[in-house]
Amino acid sequence: MIGKGQSIAHTGASMQYGWNQEKEAEVVYKQHLCGENPKEITKEFQVVQQTNNRCKKNTLSFVISPTVEDGKTLRKKELARITEKFVENMRLKERQAIAFVHRDKQHLHIHLYVNRIDFKGQTYNDSFIGKRSQQAAEKTAQELGLTTVREVQQQKEQSLKHIRDQIRQIHEKVMHNKRPKDFDQYIKQMQKHKVKVIPFINKSNQLQGFRFEYKAHNLKGSEVHRSMTGSKLTLAISNHNQRGLKMVKDNSIKLLGKTTLLSPNIATKLAEKTLKQLIKKAIDTGIGY
Incomplete structure (x- = not known):
């Protein structure tokens, strides 16, 4: 009440x-x-x-x-x-x-x-x-x-936890079974499971992350699970592609038919990952020894 x-x-x-x-x-x-x-x-x-x-x-x-x-x-x-x-x-x-x-x-x-x-x-x-x-x-x-209000809040939190778990399970299933190599493939596969993935793009045309719409709920990736933030989702999808996410120019990518910039945070994380891969490859092949 x-x-x-x-x-x-x-x-x-x-x-x-x-x-x-x-x-x-x-x-x-x-x-x-x-x-x-x-x-x-x-x-x-x-x-x-x-x-x-x-x-x-x-x-x-x-x-x-x-x-x-x-x-x-x-x-x-x-x-x-x-x-x-x-x-x-x-x-x-x-x-x-x-x-x-x-x-x-x-x-x-x-x-x-x-x-x-x-x-x-x-x-x-x-x-x-x-x-x-x-x-x-x-x-x-x-x-x-x-x-009481507290009981209503507890009921909502429990319901929301169930929704978050469902979205995360669908996400993990798509990432494991379909191994999407770019955002468009990921969005398409999630849609097949009734999860609408909505890119969040700021006024500077930079991709900040994604929202997930499922059963009348609309949640940020970080609200679903820490592995579904913009940067971590980008890295996970990049791992499915040997050459990483295909960049068009200046940290920009094709997303739903449009050219979009990666936010500085996502671009930095992706660059760090690429650098680590290059160093590992150099070590594995014996370059520099």
């Missing part, structure tokens, strides 16, 4: 948005208020807010968003409980407050408005309210057995 919060001055407009019938709005929480429409509720807020004219942003606006899966099963009573717990965790009890649920999108969410001025004319401290809202939402989710 995600919580967002801020202090606002446009109470009436926000209240009107929250109670928007086109968004299938429904009141799920209400305390210390009698009004039956946004205009009446706003006036009740303003009566209390007049006891402290120094505070301009005198309404607290929150959005509480359960996960999509949790939202599918939550009913009005449960949404009211979520809001009540959130208010308690934000230490906002005994203030005027009203909350609406919006069901117009797949992601159900609650709009909560709380009077920043209490009945004694005191202003609620809104320092770091965004961070505190998320912490309150996290605590509320834990207390009510709902999915």
Whole structure:
């Protein structure tokens, strides 16, 4: 569950948005208020807010968003409980407050408005309210057995790890079985396994590396595995060709029908590798002895 919060001055407009019938709005929480429409509720807020004219942003606006899966099963009573717990965790009890649920999108969410001025004319401290809202939402989710942000992140990380492993396995299969001798061959073979390889070329027309698109995920080579960075992929493909990658001119190559420069980093790595090969060849053939 995600919580967002801020202090606002446009109470009436926000209240009107929250109670928007086109968004299938429904009141799920209400305390210390009698009004039956946004205009009446706003006036009740303003009566209390007049006891402290120094505070301009005198309404607290929150959005509480359960996960999509949790939202599918939550009913009005449960949404009211979520809001009540959130208010308690934000230490906002005994203030005027009203909350609406919006069901117009797949992601159900609650709009909560709380009077920043209490009945004694005191202003609620809104320092770091965004961070505190998320912490309150996290605590509320834990207390009510709902999915927390941390759990969502863990699920995403696990899912992403699975995708990275799949891309890497396909990459290793292509490199081992097909031994592509240039980038075009590599890109073509990866595409056969449903992995779209996208060259990343900067404004200077230099090849920096590659991105890998697979099952709605788009990752940099370094995010998939350290062996799939631009320089390491270049060296690996060059190893499949006895003469190395075919250069056109000034560290440029043909890539997808266009002439592209290798970035200084990739060009340097390739040059170092070529030099090492020349030295090894000289030693193996006895040149210089």
